Amino acid sequence: MPAILAEGLTKHYRVKVREPGLGGAVRAVFRPRYRDVHAVEAVSFRIEPGEVVGFLGPNGAGKTTTIKMLAGLLHPTAGRVEVAGFDPWMGGAAFKRRFALVLGNKQQLMWDLPPEETFLVNRAIYSIGWADYRRTLDELVELLRLGDVLGRPVRQLSQGERMKCELAAALLHRPEILFLDEPTLGLDVTAQETIRAFVRDYNERYGATVLLTSHYMADVTALAQRVLIIEHGTLLYDGALAALAERTLPVKRVTLVLAEDVPRAALAPYGAVREYAPPRVVIEVPRRDAARVSARLLAELPVVDLGIGDPPIEEVIRAVFEGAQIGEAR
Amino acid sequence: MTGLATRYAALIRAAWLTDLQYRAAIAIWLVLGIAQPLITLAVWWAVAGGGEVGGYGQADFARYFFALMLVDQLTLAWDVWYIDRWIREGELNFRLARPLNPIHEAIADNIAYKMKTGTLVLAAWAGIALAWPAVRLDVGPARLALAVLAIALAAAIRFVSTYVNGLLAFWTTRATAIAELHFGISLFLAGRIAPLSLLPPAVAGVAGVLWFPYMLAFPVEVLTGGVTTAPDLLRGFGWQCFWLAAWIGVYRLVWTRGLRRYGAVGG
Numbered sequence: 282m283p284a285i286l287a288e289g290l291t292k293h294y295r296v297k298v299r300e301p302g303l304g305g306a307v308r309a310v311f312r313p314r315y316r317d318v319h320a321v322e323a324v325s326f327r328i329e330p331g332e333v334v335g336f337l338g339p340n341g342a343g344k345t346t347t348i349k350m351l352a353g354l355l356h357p358t359a360g361r362v363e364v365a366g367f368d369p370w371m372g373g374a375a376f377k378r379r380f381a382l383v384l385g386n387k388q389q390l391m392w393d394l395p396p397e398e399t400f401l402v403n404r405a406i407y408s409i410g411w412a413d414y415r416r417t418l419d420e421l422v423e424l425l426r427l428g429d430v431l432g433r434p435v436r437q438l439s440q441g442e443r444m445k446c447e448l449a450a451a452l453l454h455r456p457e458i459l460f461l462d463e464p465t466l467g468l469d470v471t472a473q474e475t476i477r478a479f480v481r482d483y484n485e486r487y488g489a490t491v492l493l494t495s496h497y498m499a500d501v502t503a504l505a506q507r508v509l510i511i512e513h514g515t516l517l518y519d520g521a522l523a524a525l526a527e528r529t530l531p532v533k534r535v536t537l538v539l540a541e542d543v544p545r546a547a548l549a550p551y552g553a554v555r556e557y558a559p560p561r562v563v564i565e566v567p568r569r570d571a572a573r574v575s576a577r578l579l580a581e582l583p584v585v586d587l588g589i590g591d592p593p594i595e596e597v598i599r600a601v602f603e604g605a606q607i608g609e610a611r
Numbered sequence: 612m613t614g615l616a617t618r619y620a621a622l623i624r625a626a627w628l629t630d631l632q633y634r635a636a637i638a639i640w641l642v643l644g645i646a647q648p649l650i651t652l653a654v655w656w657a658v659a660g661g662g663e664v665g666g667y668g669q670a671d672f673a674r675y676f677f678a679l680m681l682v683d684q685l686t687l688a689w690d691v692w693y694i695d696r697w698i699r700e701g702e703l704n705f706r707l708a709r710p711l712n713p714i715h716e717a718i719a720d721n722i723a724y725k726m727k728t729g730t731l732v733l734a735a736w737a738g739i740a741l742a743w744p745a746v747r748l749d750v751g752p753a754r755l756a757l758a759v760l761a762i763a764l765a766a767a768i769r770f771v772s773t774y775v776n777g778l779l780a781f782w783t784t785r786a787t788a789i790a791e792l793h794f795g796i797s798l799f800l801a802g803r804i805a806p807l808s809l810l811p812p813a814v815a816g817v818a819g820v821l822w823f824p825y826m827l828a829f830p831v832e833v834l835t836g837g838v839t840t841a842p843d844l845l846r847g848f849g850w851q852c853f854w855l856a857a858w859i860g861v862y863r864l865v866w867t868r869g870l871r872r873y874g875a876v877g878g
Binding site for chain 2: 349352353354355356370373374375377378380381382384387389391393394398399401402403404405406407408434
């Protein structure tokens with residue numbers, strides 16, 4: 282049984298259109314006009330237990346709407362969803378004990394109280410026994426390094442500390458499925474890394490399934506082997522992160538450090554010059570030619586150092602959104 | 612059931628701890644809540660002078676409005692304000708993802724508040740009654756039990772109706788304005804401005820079949836001895852039960868429909 286199954290998942294909204302100005306406001310009262318928003322359009326995917334999947338897309342692409350449908354907060358307009366064997370909309374309390382939903386821009390921690398008070402409320406709400414609660418909390422405190430944070434009011438915590446506590450609050454009942462919507466939003470690099478390491482560890486330790494959206498590619502590259510890419514509500518790509526680069530931007534970047542200046546024009550015959558900051562230059566070449574071109578560069582130019590790498594994943598994703606050689610969805 | 616009791620204990624504890632952070636704000640609300648009945652009492656006190664108005668002398672007004680002050684604090688419901696925010700600002704999302712209907716959080720919050728302010732108002736009243744015999748109540752155990760029941764039912768009606776009002780935020784951005792309107796009507800029909808018997812008979816008649824007096828005036832009258840006969844008591848409790856059941860029915864309908872709408876348009 283898959284952990285998460287979406288078949289033809291579709292969500293359309295009807296929103297009121299308001300023209301600007303007083304006239305528009307008055308017209309909207311007497312003759313309201315509506316517009317259909319196709320937030321998610323026939324999206325299908327299947328996630329197996331224990332998988333960590335990155336969910337990518339620009340703002341408004343339909344990521345959060347999809348996650349909310351998977352968590353049972355939104356009712357799909359069409360299509361079928363199954364999460365942990367439940368229909369999320371009908372699943373009730375039994376279903377809600379199986380997953381955790383963490384929304385990076387909304388918090389469940391009680392603002393005026395230390396985080397542990399929220400943990401205690403969740404302990405009661407999820408009917409977690411004291412022994413289990415203590416054991417899980419100790420683990421979470423250790424993994425997330427929360428030791429000195431538990432006793433301070435939430436409002437006094439840094440954003441990174443708050444997010445770590447949000448994760449702890451959401452995971453006390455040891456959910457087998459995690460929906461993480463922008464869990465690293467607005468965090469500094471160190472806090473982002475702690476959270477990444479924690480999610481990886483939680484996944485390995487409990488075999489939890491994780492669906493993660495993030496604006497930070499580093500989150501996705503660090504955690505997910507597989508990505509779903511969505512834009513305008515449509516799934517553009519579902520597959521391995523590594524294959525995405527090959528399929529979308531089948532190029533390699535050759536980085537050179539030169540012993541002496543070589544004019545830019547002299548580099549052009551080898552490939553597209555991406556960066557020219559002598560002594561360091563970056564040349565982009567077709568993937569299949571990378572080895573041959575590198576050999577020529579070593580032979581023909583005063584090369585001190587040479588490295589071959591993939592284009593940054595951000596560029597790959599951008600290329601996907603720009604419609605450049607979009608691979609077919611799996 | 613023990614599961615629910617544990618959950619309530621945790622929620623009430625959290626509500627208390629949160630309130631402790633807002634001692635000053637709660638003191639101000641309490642003063643405001645007490646001021647309104649006292650000001651109204653001052654007006655009727657002056658109107659009655661040495662005589663009576665509709666059977667109420669100064670001491671009767673004093674008893675009525677002191678009882679009103681207590682009952683008002685014990686039945687207070689302000690849920691519309693934060694439910695409106697939960698819905699509009701997406702704070703409902705994580706609550707919907709938890710295996711507990713959010714109404715329990717609201718009920719626990721209400722119980723926590725009332726245990727605290729009820730004690731405070733009761734203590735204040737006891738203090739004043741020592742010095743001012745007019746506001747002393749002559750209640751035996753039987754009447755006290757009836758009053759407690761009437762207050763509990765009134766609190767439940769007021770809570771559910773306010774909660775339903777808050778849920779209107781699923782459809783409109785004006786849920787709090789509707790609450791203001793509801794409060795405005797209750798000034799007259801719930802017996803806040805004057806005992807119901809002083810209202811024009813037609814208005815009192817209309818009020819008598821609506822839920823307003825059963826949220827406030829009826830428990831006040833039970834407490835002060837304004838309602839004493841068995842038929843009157845039965846009628847009052849009957850209406851209380853009817854309106855509580857009706858509001859619970861409306862709640863169920865509005866909650867299910869509202870969730871469906873929230874699920875349809877998103878939060």
